[in-house]
Amino acid sequence: MAIEILMPALSPTMEEGTLSKWMVGEGDQVSSGDILAEIETDKATMEFEAVDEGIIGKILISEGTSGILVNSTIAVLLEEGETIEDVHLPQKTVVVATIGFETEAEPVSNPQSFPVVEPNVPVGTNYKSQTVREAIREAMSEEMRRDETVYLMGEEVAEYQGAYKISQGMLDEFGSKRVIDTPITEHGFAGIAVGASFGGLRPIVEFMTFNFAMQAMDQIINSAAKTLYMSGGQMGAPMVFRGPNGAAARVGAQHSQDYAAWYAHIPGLKVVQPYSAADAKGLLKSAIRDPNPVIFLENEILYGQSFEVPDLPDYTVPLGKARIWREGDDITLVSFGIGMKYTLEAADILAEMGVAAEVIDLRCLRPLDTKTVINSVKKTNRCVTIEEGFPVCSIGNHIAAVLMQEAFDYLDAPVINCTGKDVPMPYAANLEKLALITTKEVITAAKSVLYR
């Protein structure tokens, strides 16, 4: 029996990939373990090995093709004596994917609402399409060109080119003095970076994920955040701690936590959690220049997502200002980071139902732009918050408290917090989906505060 060779999933978040190179040709005999092809994922270029023995009967996808969905047939392997004519080829072998999210239960037209206000972008500015990954890399590279004291350190940032390819190419440009591979020793290298910041440098510390930053928590909180105060203003820690935060896909309880609320709790830290590539770029540049320790929370699923980014030589976004993605009079939806994905999708569906939602992307959790939220709620009188983190002591809890104190008389309904569920992240696909926030839940919450 002929065997279909399928496009493999080679990373937790991979949904499609590029077939960079075939290492075999039609008619070649292969046995298990032979390298069939090189496949580029969202993270790296990897060799793809044969599992079965046989003869390559037909190559269905030519090399250089990108956007090949996982599990689509890329070639057919024949047994001894079979010919390609014996084989019923798959009708539709490949779907070239549009890069994007796993589709949710409810189909959505285009959740890419464009921000209402772009105060830092002059009229007539050109935009370029860029992934969040590229935007972060460009922000770091631009700042490293601008300031010799800025350097990047972390696990696999240099020779490996970044565990998530964020720092790809940076070792070549800046050399090993400024792009530094550390041992797997988060507590230690976070402390060294804090010391380096006291000593006049501006470190960017990449955590492979913020889950691992738990090991470094003491240095982040006790050393980086508090020293300016403890020294009576004499010295502080101008530095950035950055890396992916929150759930990726199917990586289990210890690799899926959203730490937004944890860090937002700490005076002395600034906390940024961008959604779009433009904000990732502009906010990271500001974070690197900021004289305070900044926690920059990224999201692995957003890394490959493309957005329109202003094509400016030095695009910065100030920390502490929310962004209004769409205006509306009926309800205020407040979110940040990947929560914005569900929020914008929900706003589209609500619009079809005749509800005009105002969507606020907080972008920065400390300092928190409560003014923008309060002003919006004074107009809409209703608010739902959306985040992926745990529900207890969440960012949404805090927003609700602020609104109760500052806009109580304007509220026509209690504020609802949509959050991740109050459980460690399960591994099973169906349970993980349940644990995360969904667009449907946002719509249900919105209907509830609208009494519809």
Next chain:
Amino acid sequence: MAAKKTSKANVSKEQLLHFYREMLLIRRFEEKAGQLYGMGLIGGFCHLYIGQEAVVVGLEAAAEEGDKRVTSYRDHGHMLACGMEADGVMAELTGRSGGYSKGKGGSMHMFSKEKHFYGGHGIVGAQVPIGAGLAFADKYLDNSRVTFAYFGDGAANQGQVYETFNMAALWDLPVVFVIENNQYAMGTAQQRSTSSAEIYERGKAFGIPGEAVDGMDVLAVKAAGDTAVAHCRSGKGPYILEIKTYRYRGHSMSDPAKYRTREEVQKVREEKDAIEHVRDLLLTGKHVSEDDLKAIDKIIKAIVNKSAEFAKDSPEPALEELWTDIYAKVEA
């Protein structure tokens, strides 16, 4: 205390007098701090350095201008030894606006950019990677400075110390790891907490050279400091000094000291005291007379008394200070 014995050769009268003054200043200062604590003028935690004076005084004599230092919460001696003013240190202890941190840091958290003193850290062991980070910055900036990262025998069991040893050796960082082994991690004797008798030997696992030093002999400390600093400054990477010392007072002010006998403390004071040692050298070497030393004692006492007066008179921080220094201003 198995450690090198000092050589008395080539020690000038000036150097001996300098050591005597510096160590005496720390001791009198700490005695005064203890007194003010008893009067309720100093609050919270207060960890006195009495007994350990030769460690910082010896090492500061090996440092050059621009070299950096960072230590734990037992930090008053380090600040005085690196040239910070007694007034500012004492006023910080009393939580007054004239203190080095404007009263907002306290005994455990003082800093001086001017004197390259980077704290004053209250989490046991946390200052060790910070010290290596200061050395990392110096190496990055190519300015041939050396950092002294002080920690105790207790901190020597923290994981981050060994994470730091690894990276400091890997990257040849110019940092002297100074283990001030006063033999008790709070109330736990070294043999009850630490698998190795010679803590500096743990550096061997990382390829970091080191040695044990008699910390009650300021000349031995200075000599070891010279070796360590020369090693670091020449680009050969880190060096470990395990300085065997002894703390006469409790871990903090509220230490009942049930873990050791009064006799043990008394014996060290009588036989090993670092200040008495230098005093003997000065007198037996006929460098000075008893009267000369009395005159010095008087000057030191005056400095300490003045600092206590300053610390009492300095106003408490303005209430607005609660809300300042949380964030540095972003330059426009």
